[in-house]
Amino acid sequence: MRELIETVSRELATDSDSAASVIAALLGRKRYEVYMKGEIGDCIRAKVLSQLRQMKKGKPIEYITRTVQFRDHVLRIDPGVFIPRTETEYLIEMIHNRLRNHPKRILEIGIGCGVISIALASVYPNACIIATDVSAQAIANARQNIMDQALERRINLVQCSMYDCIADEFDLIVSNPPYIPRPRLNRLPRSVRKFEPILALDGGVHGVEFTQRLILEGKECLSDDGVMVFEIDDDAVAALTRFLDDHGIDSFFFLKDLFGRSRYLFIGA
Numbered sequence: 001m002r003e004l005i006e007t008v009s010r011e012l013a014t015d016s017d018s019a020a021s022v023i024a025a026l027l028g029r030k031r032y033e034v035y036m037k038g039e040i041g042d043c044i045r046a047k048v049l050s051q052l053r054q055m056k057k058g059k060p061i062e063y064i065t066r067t068v069q070f071r072d073h074v075l076r077i078d079p080g081v082f083i084p085r086t087e088t089e090y091l092i093e094m095i096h097n098r099l100r101n102h103p104k105r106i107l108e109i110g111i112g113c114g115v116i117s118i119a120l121a122s123v124y125p126n127a128c129i130i131a132t133d134v135s136a137q138a139i140a141n142a143r144q145n146i147m148d149q150a151l152e153r154r155i156n157l158v159q160c161s162m163y164d165c166i167a168d169e170f171d172l173i174v175s176n177p178p179y180i181p182r183p184r185l186n187r188l189p190r191s192v193r194k195f196e197p198i199l200a201l202d203g204g205v206h207g208v209e210f211t212q213r214l215i216l217e218g219k220e221c222l223s224d225d226g227v228m229v230f231e232i233d234d235d236a237v238a239a240l241t242r243f244l245d246d247h248g249i250d251s252f253f254f255l256k257d258l259f260g261r262s263r264y265l266f267i268g269a
């Protein structure tokens with residue numbers, strides 16, 4: 001194992017503790033278990049080295065291990081489905097801290113592998129959630145995670161675009177939509193460009209088009225005290241403020257993420 005740690009550390013140009021963390025993730029073990037292991041079989045060694053080669057080609061470790069950690073949940077992530085980010089974990093924190101009332105009916109647009117809806121189901125145990133995604137792969141991945149968490153009675157999935165299949169009213173509409181401005185897409189890290197779905201990233205020419213539609217069409221599906229919460233690109237604040245002003249929406253604010261970047265838009269809270 002020591003030799004394997006050294007190899008991973010050298011190949012990934014990282015220290016041995018980080019290398020042990022990578023091996024632990026690849027093998028589905030705890031890090032201390034990696035250190036405790038003396039001899040390892042040829043099969044395990046070959047498996048780790050093959051996965052290491054995939055990582056060196058830029059494949060995200062989440063797509064190799066097929067797992068992602070999100071708050072208290074360890075969830076499945078399928079290749080071709082957007083990998084949840086730390087900023088979105090913090091979005092749940094912001095919603096929990098900022099909403100005065102517990103929403104009973106929640107709509108998520110663009111569920112991906114299911115993290116936001118699953119986390120909100122924990123935070124609001126009395127809420128019923130409807131979640132959409134246009135991607136069949138995302139819906140299948142989310143369905144698996146929802147079943148694994150025994151939440152199928154509380155989270156209903158619909159494959160459709162935006163609000164196309166939605167006729168009800170909601171106390172909370174939430175989305176982490178595609179919001180990368182198109183000119184910036186080719187500057188994303190190679191691992192994102194090559195492996196993550198463009199459908200989850202491409203926010204149109206200015207990165208606000210999707211969010212603008214979410215706001216305008218979402219107003220029709222909002223209850224009287226309803227709130228909309230969207231994750232946004234940190235460069236989008238000025239454009240979205242203008243858009244909200246132009247449409248006579250004055251009850252809104254932006255919040256920053258853990259890295260100090262404007263990342264969340266709350267409307268009606």
Ligand SMILES: C[S@@+](CC[C@H](N)C(=O)[O-])C[C@H]1O[C@@H](n2cnc3c(N)ncnc32)[C@H](O)[C@@H]1O
Nearest residue numbers: 082084110111112133134135161162176178200
């Ligand atoms: C940035 S990902 C967010 C996924 C997940 N909610 C998360 O936070 O990890 C955006 C999601 O929106 C979905 N999407 C893109 N266009 C859509 C559309 N027109 N209607 C519904 N969902 C869409 C993508 O398939 C993707 O799963």
